[in-house]
Structure formats: C-alpha cells, structure tokens
Amino acid sequence: MKKTIISALFLTSLSAFAGGFQLNLQGIRSIGMGGAYTGLAYGPSATFFNPGGLTQIKGHQFNLGTNLVFPSISLQTDAYDNIDQTTKMATPIHFYYGGQINEKLYVGFGLNNQFGSSSSFSDDWQGRYIVQNIALKTFMFQPTVAYKIHEKLSIGIGAVYTRGNFSYEKAIPISSEASDYGKARLEGKGSAFSFNLGAFSQLIKNDKMELGLGVDYRSGMNLSLNGGTATFTGVPSSLATTFPSTTTFESGLKLPSVITAGLSFKYVINEKSEITFAYDFAQTNWSSYDTLSFDFKNEDTPDSKTVKNWQNVSSHRFGLEYKINKLRFRVGGYYDQSPILDGYVSPELPDATHMAPTLGFGMEVSEKISFDISYLSQKYSREASLDAAGFSAKYNRGVDVVGFSLTVKL
C-alpha cells in the first residue's frame, strides 16, 4: 500500500484547477455533489472536509482516490490565431483514514494535493519570456483527532505538514551569435505547517431525516522556497556574471486560508431509497498571494518581483444524491470566482469566474468495499491581459476530470 502511494506521488503532476491553483478534488463523493461536503463530512474524507465529521465513523475506514485531470487550454493573440498549451494530464491523489478509538474520541489521517498547478508551452511560443513551463506540487500530511462534545456536536483538528515542489522555466531575451534567447530554470522545494479545524453538528437525526451542519477552517501557510536553484543556459559568456550557470534563490509562496460552511439534508423515501442534498459556501483568502518574488544570491542577477494582487474569492457548491439499494447517483454543480483581476491574468493560469456541472456514481460492492466515480467538466473563456508583461490574449479553457476512489471499512 505504502509503495503504491509513493509511486503515485512521483507520477503526480497537477494541473491548475478551480479558483487560482487550489485543487477542489479531495473526495470523489464530494465531487459528484458539486464539491459540497462540509455539512455532510461522512467517511474518512472528513479528515480534509471537516475533521469534526470524523465522529460519524464506525470502526476503521480507508479511502484512496485519484483524479485524471485532462486540461485543454488555448490562446488567441494579435499575432496567432491559436496557441495550445502543451500541458499534460495530471493525477492528483488523496488518501484518508478515519477510525474510532472510543465513544468520544476519533482519529484520522489525510494525504492529498490541495494546491497545484502545471502548465507547459512549446519552448518558442509567443509568451516564452513570460513562461515556458511552470509546475507547483504540494503534498499535505494531516494527522487528525476529533472529539464528540455532545450528541449533536463534534469538533476536530488536524495538524497539516505540507511539502511543496516548484519549478519554473522561461526564456531570457538576450541574444548571441549562437541563440536568439537564453533560458532560466528555477527549482525549489519547501515545507510549511498549518492546521485544519472543523466543527460538525447533526442537528436532526431520526428514521426519516438527517440535518447536518458544518464549518471548517484551514489556515494559510507560507511555503518557503529558500535555497532553490536557478540555472541559466544559452546565455552569452560575456554576461555570465549576471546570469551564471547556476545560483541559488530565496522565495516563498503564500498559500491562502480557506473557510467553509455547509449543510446537508437527507430524506429517507422508503426502505430502499433516500435522497441527500448538500450545500457549501467557501471563501478562499487568495489576497495572501499578493506578490511572487525571487531574490537571487548572485548579486548581479536581477531580482524578480511579480505583483499578483489576487483577491479573496467565494464559491457556492451544491449537489444531490439519490440512493437506491446499493447504488448512488449524484449530480451537482458549483460557482467559483476567479481570484485574478483583469490586467493580472498570466497565460499559464487563465482562470475565470465560472460555473461547472458534476456527476457521480457510487456502488457498494460488498459490506466492506465501495467504489465511487465522478466526472466534472469546466469550460469557459476569458479575454484578459497581463499588463506588467505587455501580453494579452483570449483564452479558452476546458478541463475534464474523471475521479475514482475505493473505500474500505474494517
């Protein structure tokens, strides 16, 4: 099991997804229901969505899932009718455990990729001096405890340890006899601590209906990328003091805090079937991402500072699940605001405020094993500029995500 996860980590390359580069792909059942889960918080994925919900678990449960993210992003500029990003498929994963210790105390563990982005272009594309390739991968490890304060109220808290890898390649507009431009590659990794605090209340619970309420706060974090390596290639030798073959840099990514409030309502139609509705409201405090700076150790290398000026955003997520016998059919949707203002839209991440539909299907294969799949489709366009770089384009973005997960109850 451990080996599988680790090899999965190495394969993972994340695509920019949903509201900046936050990945709202942390549970397959949740995705099928438009991403709403804070007020449902059922099963081991509560570790992430709302640790307070872990107290609904009986015994020990494991959930392992992955998403296949198929991005398709195209640009149109004054110079070219069509430019396609060459970004490849990404496969973010999640693994959760939730278990009952005694009547009041529950534990959980989560491993997932909460933030990530990866974009690629052909090396000689029009915006090569802005970006050629960029990738951010984060891995969150979250040991968690939950406590049932009262029949109707539980709280849970997880300590989150994050590991992040960042890489960035762009062309340098310096020409020589050998080449019209050089290339910079920045690579860094770092770690950060944060926490995930949630409260869950099952206000109504009887044979006919259930009403759940939840609120969750995941703190922001500063993922420091100090001691990263900068490599400069194809730079004329006379400028080697400015762009040495390698130097190091200091940088950091300020990832946002996220606060979510949700509710769920389940109605039992008859012995065989029931219907569940869920709704989440989330605010992601992207104003943390105000600038992105790289301070190079080599004094002659010009430091870089990009003003991002991202905005706090909110989203609405809602979904329905219809259960009949051992099958569950889900449908949902969400509305996500883009944190990126006009004038700050960079070609690697042409995010836009949008709505998207989701579908899901679940099946209990046996008492102990259930299987879920989900489908999510984003399609939107935006016309915007990156003023600091003197670049503007029309963007078409289509992302399809197919998710699978396996839940095991012991």
Next chain:
Amino acid sequence: MKNYIYIAAIGLSVMASCKKTAFDTRERTSGNANFKHYISVGNSLTQGYQDGGLYQEGQSMSYPSMIAKQMAMVQPDMDPFLQPIVTGNGSGYMHLEVINGAIKPVKPTDPNGYVEDASWGNWGNAEKSKKYNNLGVAGIKLIQCVNLTTTDNTVNPVILGGIHSILLNQDGNPYARFMNFGESALLPGGDAPVAYLEHVKGSEATFFTNWLGNNDVLGYAANGGVENKPFTAFGIGLDLNALSDINEFTDKYDSITRAFHDLGAKGVCATLPNLISIPYVTTFTVDKLKTDYNYTDIWITETDGSTVRKATSEDYVLLGASGSIATGVGRSQSNPFANGEVLDVDEVTAAKNHTLALNNVIRTIAAKYNYPVVDMFTYMDKLSAGFTFDGIDMNAQYIAGGTFSLDGIHPNPRGYAVVANEFIRVINEFYESNIPKISIGNYRGVKFP
C-alpha cells in the same frame, strides 16, 4: 456489475481526453486596402540599416520586409517583396566584443572589426534596372527625392548616383547604388537626371509606407549641428547636414504623396521620431559623464565653433564622442569637446522644433490625400521611456535597452519588429484590415559576445 463500472470509467476518460478548446482560424481581410504590390519608401530605417551598416542579416529584418510577411497572410496573392540585399557583411557593421573584461562596441575600422564585404564596392551597380519593393535608401533626405529646380537636377543625381566616373570617379551615396538616378545636368553630355520620385511613379504600388524625412533633421543632430558641404568646389555650397527648408520639404513631400495617390495606391505616412530620445543623443548626458566617467566639469564648444563653455544638463555629448571621452577630452577648458561632438541646448531646441514642424507638414499632406499617419514621434518617445512586450522589457538605453542597435540611432531587429507592429496597427485601424501582429520575441536583440 463491476464491468459496467469499468466501461463507464473508461468511457468517461476517453471522452474527457478529447476535449478541444482550439480557436478557429480568423478570417483574414485586407479591408479597404489592396496589398498586392507593397512599396516602401524611406531612408536607412526603411532599408534595414543597423549597427552602423547595411548587412545581409540586418537587411533581411527590415521593418518593411516584416510588414510584407504579415501582409501576405492576409493577401496570399501578394507580389513577393523584393529588397536589394547586400552580400554578407555588406558595408561592414559594428559588433560587440569583450575587451579588457568589458563589453565594447567594435567598429568596422577597429581591430577585429566586421569590415565590408569584398562585393560592397560594386554592390548595386548591376541592380539598377531591377524593380524593388523596398526603396529605402540610407542617408537620403526627402528634399533629395524630388527635382524641382535646376539646382536639384544638378545636385541630386550627384549626391545619390555619384559623379560620372570619367570625370571624377567619385561615388555618390553607396546605399542608393541599386537605383538609377541618371546623370547630373551638370555634366557635359549627361543623360537626363532621374529623380527618386520617378521610381515612385513607376513603382506600380497598390500600397505604400512612407517614412521619409528623418535625414532632413538627423544629419544635423547626429553631427552636432556642424555643416557638411562636400560640393562647395562646384560653387553650390549645399550643406548636407542642414535642417531642410520647410517650404521645400512641403512641396516635395506633397509630390511623393501625390505620386502614390495618382497610382491609386492606399498607404500610410509616418512622422519623424524625436531625436532627443535615441541613445546616440541620450547616452552621454552630463549627469552620466559625471557619475560614470568621473567628469567634474564638462567643457564643450558651441555652434559657432569657438565659444567654449561648461555643459549644462540641457546639453548632450553625442555617442560618436566615445573615443574622445576615452582620451580625456572635455575635462578642461583647453581641451573641450568639439562642436560636432555635442548637441548643445540651442541645437537641441532647433532639432526638436524642426522635427515638430516637419511632422506638421507630414500630417497635413497625409490628410490632404486621405492617408493615415503612424505617429512615430509619440510612439518612439513612449518606447524610449520603457515598454514591455510579451515579457520583454525594452527601453532606449544604449546596448542594454534592447531596442536600438549598436549605432544608437537605428533599432535592432526586435526594435524594428516593434516599429512594424505600430505600422500594422495603424493600417488595420484605418483600412479595416486585420493583418496579424508580429510576435516581437521571434526577432533577436543586440548580439552579445
């Protein structure tokens, strides 16, 4: 049941991986213009001159050739855009080398200089009967393009085409050698002179760009306002560096524009850039000489050639004086910069006012024939102040600024691409065409060693 899940999962994955977002190819139109036969007229900027010379690679990246390449995407049946291309190093040109640890420009005449190509001395002589699309001629003034008077008929063929070899064996403007200017009326038995205007009339242009006129100011500014009278021996006394007479400029600009109008051609006229924004003038400011070259006072010679005074922040030591700076000139009253090495405050004012006056003429005449104007005066000023295109920072700093070539007057290929895009913008706006813009980053900047 499990099989259904597999099928659903595989089906969804296949469906998802096929999503397409590509934009449709835009329909291209030449709008109200016809780019079938594009003719460019102008001077060194138009000919593709850069790094102080006309060389094959540089010329192949002239702004008119870039515009033509883009026009062909709109009008595929467009005639090939022919340029009189030199061979190899052509006239010879400047390049950069590391000398004693510092990056230095090397002139063709310096050790290791990129000297002229063996073919250069004869370049163009065999081309005179050919018809080219790019009629840019380095060094040409607008007032040399039209022969209105006997003096014009006498002098212009000499300046442009050279003096009959039997008589004096003296070359005219070597960059004009690919065109036939006939023979000066001055010469006994000389054929009738052929004005540059006649080449415009015979050009069959359906579309034109006209960026003539820079040398009607530039010769003055680049030489610090010093007179240059190479033909005084003939008693004509024409000062090649003089600021052109406004009335004469008006009449002749009208003639050129009318010639295109009479051909039924559409086109654009461009204004003259502000010379006080180019590195040739702005590199050695008084402040810069004090901070970077340890000058305490800077001594210059005024226009009269004899008054020596301390420079103020309104005087400019020209890039051409770099050799003098290296040998300590200008540090004392007894060893001042020569008049020709300095554009003093009076000359700055004269050059700027003259540029503004000529630009008014260009605007008026363009409007008269209903041609749009590319406002290069404003545009180059903006560019010089600093601009970013597609992630490339550009400004007018010498060498480091990324816009100008090593001569400090002419853009490098990337700078010419920016210029071409501004022409394209104006053409599209006025003629409702949609010529695609140029991706600036596809062209190189200054080559570093």
